[in-house]
Amino acid sequence: MTAKDEALERLVNLTFAFLDAEQNGGRRLLTASWVRDNVSGYSDRSADAARKMFTRDLAVLRAAGVPIEIVANPEDPGQTGYRLQSEEYPLPEVSFTPAEATVLALAGDMGLGQRLAAFARSGWTKLAAAGASRELGTVPVVSMLNDTAHLGPQTLDTILGACRHRRRIRFSYSRGPVDEVVTRTMDPWGLVNHRDRLYMVGYDADRDAVRSFRITRVSEVRESGPASHPKPGDSDLQDLVARSLGRGRDFVDVRFRATAGSAGELTRSADHLSDDIHVLRNVERDWFIRIAAAHAPQVTVMEPDDIRLAVIETLTRAAERHATENGDPT
CATH class of the missing domain: 1.10.10 (Arc Repressor Mutant, subunit A)
Known part of the structure; x- marks a missing residue:
């Protein structure tokens, strides 16, 4: 020394x-x-x-x-x-924009093992004690339930490198835990935190349009050549994600029952009517159906009936596909 x-x-x-x-x-x-x-x-x-x-x-x-x-x-x-x-000698009030908070949380995982990453993330506890504001709604960005916990260092490096060097990427994508995995192609423009969820946004070469993909549904990201549609200079990625997610989608109010301690992805944003009964308002219909099906049987839809039946249908299709893939005649 x-x-x-x-x-x-x-x-x-x-x-x-x-x-x-x-x-x-x-x-x-x-x-x-x-x-x-x-x-x-x-x-x-x-x-x-x-x-x-x-x-x-x-x-x-x-x-x-x-x-x-x-x-x-x-x-x-x-x-x-x-x-x-x-x-x-007091510390001044500390605040971070959603983008800054996301980067800080992800930095805790870059190049670190699981134990060291947890130690790095614990710094948020000290910042919070000093009055730090994460400006990320009710869910802290370092929560293990938050999307940033699912974004590994290698995936982050590939996405950001493709954005920076204008490269195209290919990746595996599934709309939900019980949906089929498909390969998608994109010219990525950036990562955006929207409603406590992390999305990759850019030009979808398969759909010939701007699209966003939730990072928890993305895997096996790899470069596949030069990008043909770089990010427009005046683009507001936050607005693009909001519009992309709302395009052509129905929004509903849903009442459901959830076992205590389960389905945090649903219950965190819901109104609590009792210990196990919750209401989600103005939630995207297809998204709720997929997530409710993924958390069955801990989650039971009470109303409306069409959502309850759609969840049952989703689970039935998943069971049939599983039986077919495993050669089960039943």
Whole structure:
């Protein structure tokens, strides 16, 4: 470790010592002798050298904006006391746009194993305690139920690389857990967080139109050549996703029963009538049918009848397809 690294580590340790003294209601005043005995980076020095180093470090911290004041030490008038002026050292309110919050959450997974990624994501807890606002509705972007948890580093790198270098991609896509997987082709323009869901938006070469795909339904993403329809310079991707999702779709109100602790994708946004009965208003019809079928039997549609019958039909088709694929005559 270099001398510069040692100095930085010592300054960080000293700053945390001041913060700890202020926040924990214990020793509110620090002295040079206490610092030498208790703060890493000073204990290996002689008393005189440690005192001089402490004096220099105090000057560095003050220059960096850490408000430390000198006060009389009532416990030992022979030693000078030092205290952090906590009222002058608060963190300003922190806020992130949905796009910024998504990038920060994904960065926790880039190049990290599962345990390290979880450690990186835990930083959100500290930011939230300091007053951070994620601006992502009621579901934090780091929730394991959120779509970002399903986007692996390699997939993210391929999508962003294709957007940046104007490359076309091919990927496997399924509209829902019980639907057939198909191969789709797209010139991607970006990733958009919409209603706590993450979508890949761009030009759909198969449909010859702008489309968006929910990232949890996408897999096996790979480049397949140059893009022929790059992103228009004045495009608002957020608006494109909203319009793409609403095009040609019916929206309904649905009342359903869900076992406690299940189907968070449905219950998080629903009005709760009781412990297990919920109402979703203005929800996209086909999307609800697919998700309700995927969570059966924990989810039971109560009304309207056409949605309940559509869920039953979806489950029946899935069971028949499974039987055919596995050679079951029943």
